[in-house]
Structures are given as structure tokens and as C-alpha cells.
Amino acid sequence: MVSLLADVSATPGGHEEKKTALMNGLCKLVGGNFWIWGLAADFDPEVPAIYTAMSTGGFTGEQMPKLLIALENDKLADAMRPLGREIKRNKSQVTRIADDYDQDNAFEIESVRRPWKEADIGPPLVCYRPVANNCLSGIGIYRRYDAPPFNRREAKIAHIVMGEVAWLHEQGWPWESALKVPHLPRRCRLALNLLLESLPRKQIADRMEISRHTVDDYVKHIYEFYGVHSHAELRWCK
Secondary structure: HHHHHHHHHHHHOHHHHHHHHHHHHHHHHHHEEEEEEEEEEEOOOOOOOEEEEEEEEOOOOOOHHHHHHOOOOOHHHHHHHHHHHHHHOOOOOOEOHHHHHHHOOOHHHHHHHHHHHOOOOOOOOOEEEEEOOEEEEEEEEEEOOOOOOOOOHHHHHHHHHHOOOHHHHHHOOOHHHHHHHHHOOHHHHHHHHHHHHHOOOOHHHHHOOOOOOHHHHHHHHHHHHHHHOHHHHHHHHH
16 A cells, blocks of 8 residues: 555656556555546535546446446435435545445345446445535446455555545546536436547437437537537537
8 A cells, every 4th residue: 555655646647647546556456447536516415426527447438338327326326325424424534335335235226236237347345535615536446247345354445545645635626617517407417428438429318218309408408508519629628
């Protein structure tokens, strides 16, 4: 752990490069295959978290859109709500494995389990830390779907490492755009994330199980929201 933290400090580049180096190294320590580090804006434990800035590693081009869909599940959000309340109440870093946060066995429900299995991604080890502007810096470390679950020793390693990098939690985020996104309707936010993953509109419609016409309406609203006229402009804006 000490060696990893030293390597991160010495990594050339800015916050994004250092976040990537840290997460790649942490995955090696705890046996993870994939990772996400995101910023949830306008954090409220009573509603699903809205991740408005995100770094990822290890996922294939097909897995990331499938994971975004898998995360957009009301039953999973209900299972995570007590953890959100704990974070809001204690205002401190929290690290948990599925055995701790999934008290309702949400991952055993077919409608929850199916998209995770299709993505070949298992329940994550998560670590959240409250930061400025009522935001939440959070990581998820994932294994393949059929791999053994994370254990508490691995969670402790992650907790210690992430607790030593407060500056990476609190700095380097695109604050202006991150704080704006929560004002988009929920389904538009999912369409936005899928657009930023470069999915064609037909695939977005298939993934969200909606019509192509509805996707076009979402995209039109997103473009108007950001004041852009094309996908290229949207990516630059974000």
C-alpha cells in the first residue's frame, strides 16, 4: 500500500492520470478486474446517486453501457439507501462489500441480476467520501460475474488506500458541468451517459427499452440543455 501511494505521487500528469494509476494499482492489491471513480452531484440518500463525472478502467466497449443500465435499477437503489443515509449522517468515508450493503439481497432478484450477468460484472466493492458542494466521490471495484465476492480484508485495504488520497477525492473534477447535470430528468441522464459512451441512438433505445423516437426527444433535450448542436460538441462540453 505504501509503495502504491508513493508511485501515485510520482506518476506524471494531472489528477486523471494519478486517479488511473491509483485505481489500477488498487485493483491489483484486491484482485479487481474493473473500476469506476465518479463524482455524484447534489447528493441525497433518498434518491439514486447521479454520477456526473467519471473515470473508468478495465471495461470493454460493450461492458460499460451494460453496466450503466445495470446500475439504473430501483430495487438496487433501495438496497443502497441505508448506506447513503450512513454517509450523510457521519460525513466520513465509508467502504463496503456486497455482504454489507446488500442486506435485502437485491442481487438475487432476477431483474437486478440479469443485466449484471449479461455484462459479466459482479457486485462491487465500494468506497464513498463526501466532498465539497454536497458531492460524493465514490469508487467501485468489480470482478467478473462468476468470480468470488470481495471480502472484508480487501475492503479494509481499499479503505486505507482511499483514505490517504483526500486530495484526489476533492480536486480535479469538472465542477461546472458536474453540478449542472442533476437538473436533467433522470432518464435523460442515462441517455446522456450512453451517448458519451458513443452508443448509436438505436442501441440506446434497445438498452433503455424505449423507442427510437423517445431517444431522439431525449437527445434534443440534452443538446438544448447544454447549448450544443452535435455529439462532438457535447463531448467537448462534458
